[in-house]
Amino acid sequence: MSQDRSGFHVLTEWRYEKRSVCRGYNMRSLHVDVGSRAVTARPVSEDMKKRFVGGKGFGLRLLWNATRPETKWNDPENEIVIAMGPVCGNTNYPGSGKSLVVSLSPMTGVPVDSNVGGYFGPYLKFSGFDALELQGKADRETIVFIDGNEGLVQLLEAPADLPQDTHLLAEALTRSFAQDEKDLQSVSVVSAGRGADHSPMGVLNFSLYDKRRVGCRVKQAGRGGIGTVLRDKKIRAVVGRFRGVEQNSNDAADPAAVQRIGLKLHREIVVNDDKQCKMRKVGTAHLMEVMNDYDLLPTKNHKFGQDPRGPELASGVWEKLFSQKLPDGCWFGCTLACAHAVDHFELETGPYKGSKVCVDGPEYETAAGCGSNL
Amino acid sequence: MIKYLKTNDEKCVGCMSCLSACSMLYFKEDNPAKSSIQVNGAGAGSFHIVVCDQECRRCVEECPTQAISITKAGVVVIDKKLCVGCLACVAVCPIDAMRYYPGGKNPFKCIACGVCVKACPKGALEIATKEEKVEVEA
Numbered sequence: 001m002s003q004d005r006s007g008f009h010v011l012t013e014w015r016y017e018k019r020s021v022c023r024g025y026n027m028r029s030l031h032v033d034v035g036s037r038a039v040t041a042r043p044v045s046e047d048m049k050k051r052f053v054g055g056k057g058f059g060l061r062l063l064w065n066a067t068r069p070e071t072k073w074n075d076p077e078n079e080i081v082i083a084m085g086p087v088c089g090n091t092n093y094p095g096s097g098k099s100l101v102v103s104l105s106p107m108t109g110v111p112v113d114s115n116v117g118g119y120f121g122p123y124l125k126f127s128g129f130d131a132l133e134l135q136g137k138a139d140r141e142t143i144v145f146i147d148g149n150e151g152l153v154q155l156l157e158a159p160a161d162l163p164q165d166t167h168l169l170a171e172a173l174t175r176s177f178a179q180d181e182k183d184l185q186s187v188s189v190v191s192a193g194r195g196a197d198h199s200p201m202g203v204l205n206f207s208l209y210d211k212r213r214v215g216c217r218v219k220q221a222g223r224g225g226i227g228t229v230l231r232d233k234k235i236r237a238v239v240g241r242f243r244g245v246e247q248n249s250n251d252a253a254d255p256a257a258v259q260r261i262g263l264k265l266h267r268e269i270v271v272n273d274d275k276q277c278k279m280r281k282v283g284t285a286h287l288m289e290v291m292n293d294y295d296l297l298p299t300k301n302h303k304f305g306q307d308p309r310g311p312e313l314a315s316g317v318w319e320k321l322f323s324q325k326l327p328d329g330c331w332f333g334c335t336l337a338c339a340h341a342v343d344h345f346e347l348e349t350g351p352y353k354g355s356k357v358c359v360d361g362p363e364y365e366t367a368a369g370c371g372s373n374l
Numbered sequence: 375m376i377k378y379l380k381t382n383d384e385k386c387v388g389c390m391s392c393l394s395a396c397s398m399l400y401f402k403e404d405n406p407a408k409s410s411i412q413v414n415g416a417g418a419g420s421f422h423i424v425v426c427d428q429e430c431r432r433c434v435e436e437c438p439t440q441a442i443s444i445t446k447a448g449v450v451v452i453d454k455k456l457c458v459g460c461l462a463c464v465a466v467c468p469i470d471a472m473r474y475y476p477g478g479k480n481p482f483k484c485i486a487c488g489v490c491v492k493a494c495p496k497g498a499l500e501i502a503t504k505e506e507k508v509e510v511e512a
Contacts, residue, residue, distance in 0.1 A: 091460035185439070211440050247459025247479045256476035259461060263474075266465030332438040333460025 005176055007159030008143065014039035018128055018151040021251045024086025025049060029062065030129040030153065032144055034233055035076055035136025039153045044130055054085035055121075056113050058131045059102030063111055066135060073104040074232050076137045080204075082121065082190070082238075083131035089122030089331070090250050092262030094269060097122055097331020099206075105224035106200035106232075112224030117330030117339065118206025119188035123148060123242035126249050138234040145177060148242035149186075158236040165193040167357050169237060170207035170216040177239050184209045189216070191237040192227030202227030208330055213343045215358050219330050245332060266335045273336070280327045282315040283338040287364040289314040298373040307372040318361045321345070375503045376448030377486050379411070381423040385498035388413055388421045392490035392499060399489050400482065401475075408475050410484040411499075423498065426450060426471035426484045429507070433463035433472055433483075447486075448506065454480050 019026070027044045044058075052061040059081040066079045081102045090096040099121025105112035124132055127148025134144070141158040163169050170189040178184045189207040196202020204221040221227075248255040273279055278286040291297040292310035299307040307313075322328075323344065327337030343358040362370075393409035401408040412424040428450050434442045441456035442463060452463075457480045464472045464481050474481040488501045 091458045245458045259459075259474065259476060263461050263464060266460075266462055270465050326435050329438055332458045333462055334438075335436075335460075335462050335465060 005156075007161070008176070009157040009159075010154055011142065011157055012037040012039060012155040014153045016041055016128065016151050016153065018148075021125065021128075021249060023253060024250050026125070026128050026130050028129060029058070029083075029131040029133060030124075030146070031133045031135065032153070032155070033136040034134065034138040034142050034144070034155065034235055037155050039155070041129070042133075055083040055088065055098070055100030055131075056102065058083035058085075059100050059113060060111065062131055062133050063102050063104070066133065067104065071104060073106045073109060073229060076233075077135060078104045078229060080134040080226060080229055080233070081131055082124065082134075084121045084125045087250060089125050089245065090252070090258065090262075091245065091247060091331075091333035092258050092266075094262070094265055094334045094336045097329075097334055099124070101204060101221040101226050103224070103226045103229050105226070106228045107225045112226065114204070114221035114223040114226055116204070116206050116221035117208075117219040118190075119185075119208045119331065120190050120206045120238070120240045122245070122331060123186070123188055123240040126242050126245060127240065132238070134230070134233065134235060134238070136233065141234055141236045143173070143236050144238040146238070146240045148240070149244070162236065164236070165352075166191050166205045166207075166218055167216075167359075169193070170205065170218055173237055173239050174207065174209055174216055177241055183241075183243060185211060186241050186243040188240045189237050190230075190240075192230045196225075196227035196231040199225075200228050201225045202231060204230060210328075210341070210358075212324060212326070213341065213358055215343065217330075217339070217341050217358060217360055219339065219360070262333075269335045278315065279336045279338040281340075282319050282322075283340050283361060284364040285318050285340075285362055285367055286315040288367055289316075291364075291368070292372075298368050301373060310372060313367050313371045318367075322361055376428050376506055377501065377503050378428040378449070379425050379484055379486050379488075379490070380500050380502040381425060382498045382500075383416070383420065383422050385496045386413060386421040386423055387496055387498075388415065389495065391493040391495060392423075395489045395493035396484075399487070408482075410471075410473055410482055411490055412470075412473075424469055424471055426467075427469075428484075428486065429504075430468060432466045432468065436462045436466045438462065448503075449486050450483065451485055452480065452483065457481070 028041045031040045062081045084099045087096050102113045143156040145154040173189045174187045178187045192202045204227045205218040207216045207218045252258045295305035321342050322340045323342050328340045329337035330339045340361040344356045393406045394404045396409040397405045414422045416422045439456045441453045491499045
């Protein structure tokens with residue numbers, strides 16, 4: 001497979017000096033204005049690091065700086081900030097692959113944050129930035145490409161024949177931007193599908209290339225309609241590439257201590273998870289029967305706490321569908337691995353009826369919100 | 375067929391020659407903490423040798439980057455280029471045969487090379503082969 005990017009017209013190119021993470025921080029953030037096509041690196045101050053710990057803190061700080069009290073979600077100055085905390089991407093400690101997305105929400109008009117897995121956040125961290133700010137409104141369908149190995153940021157025009165819906169787009173872009181077959185896992189795509197063009201609650205999808213399933217899976221920053229903001233900016237996708245994740249890519253002061261504590265947690269999860277949370281087998285969907293049994297399941301718009309048809313939505317139903325009887329994580333080294341996918345799943349309704357897709361099993365919120373609560 | 379290191383606890387006298395040979399070959403230093411083979415005291419002058427049986431393969435299933443694979447000879451090996459050092463394999467190993475060194479980037483394990491066999495003065499170790507267990511669907 002060769003890198004075929006001939007259809008992507010380069011609008012802007014910006015190179016930056018690569019440097020490795022120092023004690024969890026890069027001390028700079030990446031600002032991309034898709035309207036004026038300006039790409040800049042902005043320093044992160046010691047004060048910001050101290051006061052606004054973590055991805056959510058950084059995200060809110062940067063959004064605060066970028067907007068005014070009268071800014072609306074669809075103003076060009078509204079930002080989508082993807083930020084990661086200092087331990088993001090650490091492979092020893094389960095659950096550290098998450099990034100935080102912050103923006104003004106089309107649903108409420110006020111700031112919203114959403115937590116998401118997938119490879120994009122850690123790759124961005126190791127590419128040399130603590131956060132990514134997307135601002136402005138593009139005049140054409142734009143793709144932002146960040147190559148952490150080359151030290152390169154490009155704004156590209158999306159080819160006309162590029163698919164728009166996430167399950168096809170993530171796959172197409174991963175294959176276009178990976179250098180070879182072995183590089184597929186080094187690419188992560190952030191995008192929003194067609195639904196985000198027409199609804200205020202569009203989700204933002206973060207992809208990860210699953211080697212075992214030979215295809216992309218996506219995790220969602222589902223809260224507040226941040227996908228709608230992305231589409232409002234005419235950004236088709238943000239593509240991140242980074243190769244070379246290591247045990248101590250975060251540059252911990254005492255990597256041996258991180259290993260020791262991480263391994264302790266790994267072991268406790270492996271031994272106890274089946275008896276307690278079943279995250280490795282069914283994920284958060286195991287809550288369906290727990291909530292139903294304890295009269296807590298959102299039912300009929302929260303009118304009731306129990307649904308007589310609850311068992312039809314219980315985790316056992318999903319577990320039968322999961323196609324790989326192995327933990328299915330969304331970041332390297334997360335032994336909790338609460339994501340569970342079904343590949344070759346045939347769609348029964350909608351425009352893709354009849355086609356086979358790889359899809360993650362539902363989280364508890366989705367199963368309850370779109371199931372018993374309706 | 376699976377190539378593996380066959381151990382005989384009864385012949386072991388706890389001299390630790392195998393540990394030295396192993397760590398010298400792979401880490402260029404005589405350090406028992408960096409040996410893929412371990413000898414534990416089992417009381418009353420007896421010893422228990424811990425080493426990968428190449429058979430359970432739970433680490434192969436668990437590895438998030440598919441850095442752990444099985445060679446044609448049936449040996450479980452780690453590709454250091456793909457390994458991200460998460461130590462999930464160390465956590466799932468039921469007999470602690472998957473090893474790591476504090477601060478080291480990658481875990482390590484026995485690949486049935488046989489250097490310890492030559493080092494053992496008592497003949498407690500040998501490279502052997504065994505049939506793969508065929509899983510019967512219930």
